[in-house]
Amino acid sequence: MVTLQEFASDDPIAWCPGCGNFSILKALKQALVELQKKPHEIAIVSGIGQAPKTPHYLRCNTFNGLHGRTLPVAAGLKLANHELTVLAEGGDGDGYGEGGNHFIHAMRRNIDITYLVHNNQVYGLTKGQTSPTSESGFITKTTPSGSPVPPMNPLLLAVACDCSFVARGFAGAIEHLTDLIRQGIRHRGFALIDILQPCVSFNRVNTFQWYEERVYPVGEGEYDPGDRTAAFNRAQEWGERIPIGIIYRRERPTLSAQHAAIARQSLVRQPIDPTGFPGLLEAFQ
Amino acid sequence: MAVDISIRITGQAGQGIQSISSIMGKVFTRQGYYVFIIQDAESRIRGGHNFDQVRIKDKPVLAIHAQANYLICLDGKTVEQDLPVLTPNGVMIYDGSQTRFESDNPNHFSIPLEQIALEAGQKKIMVNAVATGAAFALMGFDLRPLLDRLAEEFAGKGQEIAAHNQSSASAGYRYVRENFRGRAADQIPPGVFAKQKLLINGSQAMALGAICAGLKFYSGYPMSPSTPIMEFVAAAAQDHHIICEPAEDEIAAVNMVIGAGFAGVRAMTATSGGGFCLMTEALGLAGMTETPLVIVVAQRPGPSTGLPTRTEQGDLRFAMHAAHGEFPRAVLAPGHAAQAFYLMARAFNLAERYQTPVIVLGDQHLNDSYCTVDELDLNRMTIDRGKVVFDDQIASVKDYKRYVWQESGISPRILPGLSEAVVYADSDEHTDAGHITESSEVRNQMVRKRMRKLAGMRQEMGSPEIYPSQRAALVLLGWGSLYGAMKEAVELLQQDGIPAQMCHFSQIYPFTAQAFHRKILKKSRILAVENNYSGQFADFFTQETGRAVCHKILKYDGRPFAPREIVDQVKEKM
Numbered sequence: 001m002v003t004l005q006e007f008a009s010d011d012p013i014a015w016c017p018g019c020g021n022f023s024i025l026k027a028l029k030q031a032l033v034e035l036q037k038k039p040h041e042i043a044i045v046s047g048i049g050q051a052p053k054t055p056h057y058l059r060c061n062t063f064n065g066l067h068g069r070t071l072p073v074a075a076g077l078k079l080a081n082h083e084l085t086v087l088a089e090g091g092d093g094d095g096y097g098e099g100g101n102h103f104i105h106a107m108r109r110n111i112d113i114t115y116l117v118h119n120n121q122v123y124g125l126t127k128g129q130t131s132p133t134s135e136s137g138f139i140t141k142t143t144p145s146g147s148p149v150p151p152m153n154p155l156l157l158a159v160a161c162d163c164s165f166v167a168r169g170f171a172g173a174i175e176h177l178t179d180l181i182r183q184g185i186r187h188r189g190f191a192l193i194d195i196l197q198p199c200v201s202f203n204r205v206n207t208f209q210w211y212e213e214r215v216y217p218v219g220e221g222e223y224d225p226g227d228r229t230a231a232f233n234r235a236q237e238w239g240e241r242i243p244i245g246i247i248y249r250r251e252r253p254t255l256s257a258q259h260a261a262i263a264r265q266s267l268v269r270q271p272i273d274p275t276g277f278p279g280l281l282e283a284f285q
Numbered sequence: 286m287a288v289d290i291s292i293r294i295t296g297q298a299g300q301g302i303q304s305i306s307s308i309m310g311k312v313f314t315r316q317g318y319y320v321f322i323i324q325d326a327e328s329r330i331r332g333g334h335n336f337d338q339v340r341i342k343d344k345p346v347l348a349i350h351a352q353a354n355y356l357i358c359l360d361g362k363t364v365e366q367d368l369p370v371l372t373p374n375g376v377m378i379y380d381g382s383q384t385r386f387e388s389d390n391p392n393h394f395s396i397p398l399e400q401i402a403l404e405a406g407q408k409k410i411m412v413n414a415v416a417t418g419a420a421f422a423l424m425g426f427d428l429r430p431l432l433d434r435l436a437e438e439f440a441g442k443g444q445e446i447a448a449h450n451q452s453s454a455s456a457g458y459r460y461v462r463e464n465f466r467g468r469a470a471d472q473i474p475p476g477v478f479a480k481q482k483l484l485i486n487g488s489q490a491m492a493l494g495a496i497c498a499g500l501k502f503y504s505g506y507p508m509s510p511s512t513p514i515m516e517f518v519a520a521a522a523q524d525h526h527i528i529c530e531p532a533e534d535e536i537a538a539v540n541m542v543i544g545a546g547f548a549g550v551r552a553m554t555a556t557s558g559g560g561f562c563l564m565t566e567a568l569g570l571a572g573m574t575e576t577p578l579v580i581v582v583a584q585r586p587g588p589s590t591g592l593p594t595r596t597e598q599g600d601l602r603f604a605m606h607a608a609h610g611e612f613p614r615a616v617l618a619p620g621h622a623a624q625a626f627y628l629m630a631r632a633f634n635l636a637e638r639y640q641t642p643v644i645v646l647g648d649q650h651l652n653d654s655y656c657t658v659d660e661l662d663l664n665r666m667t668i669d670r671g672k673v674v675f676d677d678q679i680a681s682v683k684d685y686k687r688y689v690w691q692e693s694g695i696s697p698r699i700l701p702g703l704s705e706a707v708v709y710a711d712s713d714e715h716t717d718a719g720h721i722t723e724s725s726e727v728r729n730q731m732v733r734k735r736m737r738k739l740a741g742m743r744q745e746m747g748s749p750e751i752y753p754s755q756r757a758a759l760v761l762l763g764w765g766s767l768y769g770a771m772k773e774a775v776e777l778l779q780q781d782g783i784p785a786q787m788c789h790f791s792q793i794y795p796f797t798a799q800a801f802h803r804k805i806l807k808k809s810r811i812l813a814v815e816n817n818y819s820g821q822f823a824d825f826f827t828q829e830t831g832r833a834v835c836h837k838i839l840k841y842d843g844r845p846f847a848p849r850e851i852v853d854q855v856k857e858k859m
Contacts, residue, residue: 011720040705045544048712056709056720061701063547064711064721065540066570072504072537076544076552077701079528080502084548084702102540105533261501261526268549268700270526272499274630274666280493280521281661284483285315 002036004029007058015050020171020197020208024051024118027174029058031181037085045074047090047099049125051118051197054089068098071106074113075255081268082112082256085185092119096132096154103154107163107190111255114184114191117154118171120199121206128202138205154194155235159228159248164189166231166248170196170215172208176244183246189254196242211242218245225249288318288343290471291350292420294413295336295367296359298329301413305357306337307484307655308417308438312430313341314484314657316476321346321769322486322655323845328509328593334363341473347621347656347769351847354471355423357416359398361386376471378419380412394423396460406453414450418457423465425472428458483658487651487766490622490661491581492517494629495553496525497666502545502552504530504538509593510649511555511583535560539567539580546576547710549673549700551633555581558600559590565607568642572612572735574710575688575696577636577643579629584648586843595843596649598765598816604644605794605825611732613639613694613739615746616794618646620768623658624791625651630666631792638671639738640695646793648816650845651766672697682706686717690730694737739795746797749790751805757784759859760805761851762834763814764790764822771814773848778855785855790822796829806832812858813837814851 007029015021032042042060046052048067055062061084065073074088095103095117106113122140123129129142133154137146158166165187169177177195184191196215198208223245224230231248256262292309294302303324310320321340327333340350352372358364361383371377374392381387381395388395396419402411414435421431432451439447485493492514495503503522505515519529528545532538538554545552556564561582571578582604586597604616615635619625628645636643674697682699685706689696696717701708709719714731716722752772759778763771771787778785788805813823813834820837827833836858840846 014721038705039707040702043701053721056711059707061707062709062711062719063544063574064709064713065543065574066566066712069536069540069567069570072532072540073544073547075530075537076502076504076541076546077548078544079530079541080545080548080550080552081700081702101533102537105537259528260523261528267501267526267528267545268703270501270550272551272668272670274497274499274668275663277493277497277525277663280496280525281483281663284485284489284493284658285480 002033002038004033006039007032007060009057009059011056013057014053016201018200019050020120020199021051021054021118023171023174024116024177024195024197025054025057027177028054028116028181030178031185034178034182035185041085042087043077043084044087044089045070045077046088047094049091049094051091052089052094068094069102070094071099071102071113071115075106075109075111078111078113079256079259079267081266082262083266086113087185088113088115090117091124092117092121092133093123093131096152104161107158107161107192109255110164110189110252112189114181115193116181117192117194118197119154119194120197120203121151122199122203124199124202135205153235153238154192155247156232158192159231159235162250163192163248164250164252165191165246166235167191167193167246168196168244169193170211170244171198172212173215173244176217180246187249189252214240214242215244216241218243218247286474288341288473289350290341290355290424290473291353292339292341292355292357293336293353293367293370294339294357294359295334295363297332298326298335299331300359301410302335302337302359305413305417306339308431308434309339310484310655312434313476314482315478315480316430317479318342318476319344319346319657320484320655321348323349323650324653325844326594334366336367348773348848349845351849355420357420359412359416376423378416378423394419394461394465396457398457401456401460402453405456406449408449411449411453414453415457418454419461422458422461427475428455430478483661484655485622485658486653486655487619487622487625487647488513488583488653489517490625491629491645491647493661494626495579495633496521496527497663498630498633499551499668500527500553501550502528502542503554504532504541505554505556506532506535506538506560508557508560510585510652511557511581513652514555514581535563536567539564539578543567543571543576543578546571546578547574547701549703551637553579553581555583557583557585558587558603561600561603561607569608569610569612570712571642572608572614573712575640575735576710577640579632579636579643579645581645581647583652584646586841592843594649596766596816596845597841597843598648598821599818599841601646601793601821604646612735613641613742614794615639615643615742616646617643618765618791618793619651620765620789620791621651622656623661626661627665628791630668634667634669635742637673638669638695639742640671640698641738646765648766671695674699675703687719688715688717688731688734690717690734692737693741694734743795743798746792746795746799748797748799748801749788751801752787752789755784757786758809759783759785759855760788760809760811761785761814762788762811762823762826764793767814767816767846770846770848770851774851774855777848777852781852783855793822796825802830802832806830810835812855814846816840816846
């Protein structure tokens with residue numbers, strides 16, 4: 001029986017008091033316990049920023065790599081040992097800015113990874129600059145007259161890329177988020193969970209209160225995440241009402257399932273024997 | 286009779302030049318000869334002017350000859366372009382009906398290649414087979430081995446294509462026999478059939494070496510001249526349980542490889558200079574997280590796009606210093622295909638033993654050139670995974686610390702998911718447990734721990750190859766793909782009464798701690814030979830040994846050195 005205690009880390013937390021990241025950490029741990037995953041069965045790959053510090057604060061295999069490069073590292077790790085439950089974690093700058101190309105292609109590959117994006121619409125660790133999801137007109141140190149361009153819409157992009165699991169969570173709705181993470185991990189394929197995460201230090205617009213007044217869960221029964229056209233519409237909803245929940249879901253083969261090399265055994269468990277290749281040499285004779 | 290015949294096949298991209306050269310290469314290798322083939326191609330898919338040059342020798346050969354004994358022109362447009370490289374009594378085969386070029390030289394054979402191709406092979410593309418058959422007749426070589434090889438080569442493409450190639454080659458052969466009897470020049474004596482030696486290029490040897498050394502994961506983005514490595518791995522992936530993942534860019538490729546390396550499999554990528562530029566960020570990541578990583582950099586002339594299909598050794602300093610910050614790495618640069626095969630295993634062993642990146646430098650000349658290799662011995666390959674700790678060796682994992690201090694700098698490596706231990710790896714400066722730290726004390730210790738690996742690697746980097754062993758007043762110093770040309774240059778110098786030695790480095794960085802230099806440095810004049818503008822290795826050599834080089838013989842036009850070019854320049858500098 002796996003308990004919350006097994007995920008306890010003794011690494012001191014370096015987030016600001018009141019940060020939305022605390023709720024996300026709590027939801028993540030709770031989801032892992034509910035799934036009865038053991039710490040050594042999980043690997044989290046993260047980038048650079050405040051969000052990517054998350055794996056240090058729960059006990060599990062961790063690769064805290066480069067800004068923007070979480071998804072390729074996670075993909076290599078998953079393909080080399082597909083028995084691991086692999087998550088990737090980062091912020092909006094990390095995933096949608098620096099790592100934008102990897103994001104698109106990870107969705108296309110449908111590699112079996114759950115990707116948690118702590119989306120606070122601002123750069124936090126570098127102390128308050130505009131991000132790919134900052135709203136039009138958002139004033140920061142790098143956009144003193146307000147951001148002149150509209151934000152990118154990660155959910156809409158994900159639906160367009162036929163990402164097999166597209167969801168949005170909110171750091172202020174921990175139980176709902178826990179359920180999303182649990183479903184994302186269970187989903188076979190690439191699962192994007194964009195998490196609205198208020199930044200208490202640098203985003204005075206999109207606050208806990210701002211989100212709380214707007215978010216609503218897409219209703220079970222009345223909304224079908226398998227309907228791509230409906231998903232396109234729902235993903236575009238932003239402003240007065242912001243949907244949270246599973247926006248789009250479709251089963252399709254994962255990348256691991258399509259590689260014959262690991263049909264019987266993960267790569268990391270396969271032995272090395274240099275004398276086993278005479279056939280390859282003969283082709284050159 | 287000593288045999289040393291060079292055949293240049295010229296034409297447009299898409300005319301099957303490489304198909305002829307590789308078929309000839311295989312035929313003569315199987316007849317007991319040694320073959321060396323270079324590819325000189327423009328960066329285009331069709332048209333232009335390309336050539337392959339096949340050198341056939343009765344002794345091992347790893348360099349080109351500046352001149353050709355035979356010139357086979359598949360394309361009428363460029364008949365005159367390569368005439369200057371033909372030896373005084375050299376033979377040219379061309380199709381007089383396709384060109385205004387006229388010649389009364391009895392060694393210039395006009396053969397209606399296209400007409401014969403259409404008659405005997407039904408297709409214009411069979412011109413290459415017709416010309417090959419004609420060349421075999423002129424060389425006085427038996428047609429049978431060629432026909433056998435054609436059947437084998439095209440077996441996968443259906444009976445008809447193989448038959449058309451064979452009938453075209455036969456028709457070309459017959460045409461020469463019937464029309465030019467008794468007029469052949471340089472002859473190649475019959476050999477003895479044996480199927481032991483290999484005909485292989487540098488890219489194939491690297492890929493093969495990597496696979497035999499246990500490669501399990503490859504990711505890459507195509508870039509000349511590295512792409513054939515990826516294609517070879519992809520073709521072998523299914524049979525040998527390898528995952529070959531095409532990446533969206535080189536950044537993704539190298540980060541995927543690092544992810545797989547962290548998981549615990551032998552993983553690599555290959556690219557050229559421009560792609561390696563994109564990988565440098567991740568190079569530091571592997572250094573900091575102490576993740577094994579093997580990158581092949583097949584150099585081409587830069588900067589920027591440069592000469593995409595040509596050769597240069599311009600990225601040595603870049604490979605030695607790429608990425609910000611200080612971390613240990615090794616740089617290897619094989620001199621020829623057989624060495625490339627074995628050095629790939631060494632690259633993986635070093636990467637895993639020292640838990641750090643290893644760069645293997647090739648270049649277009651090494652990677653694309655084919656040569657005859659006597660043997661590749663799988664039993665000579667050793668696998669050393671270093672301090673990887675497997676399930677059954679683990680006593681207590683509760684307090685596992687990935688970066689625990691060791692005098693050697695190398696901490697035991699547990700693979701995530703294979704035991705109850707959890708592994709923290711971090712690109713931030715980290716504690717021995719892998720958590721982020723700002724402590725100056727820990728920082729100092731971790732920098733020292735990582736850099737100590739450099740001292741370990743230096744101790745085991747191999748000595749340069751010295752050839753011949755007799756001490757000489759003149760030493761040619763070089764590295765990587767210069768091997769074949771330098772070796773032959775010292776032989777030619779010897780013949781001209783100038784005793785010289787080659788000092789060839791294939792294990793470049795960190796500079797070897799072996800005491801080779803006492804042997805060769807005393808009193809000798811050192812001439813550096815490099816395919817770059819500044820003599821990058823020569824300066825590094827001076828930095829490490831305190832010994833200046835007298836002259837640098839440099840070439841940066843994107844073409845490889847011919848041995849005779851080196852000899853001429855040596856004589857000039859003397």
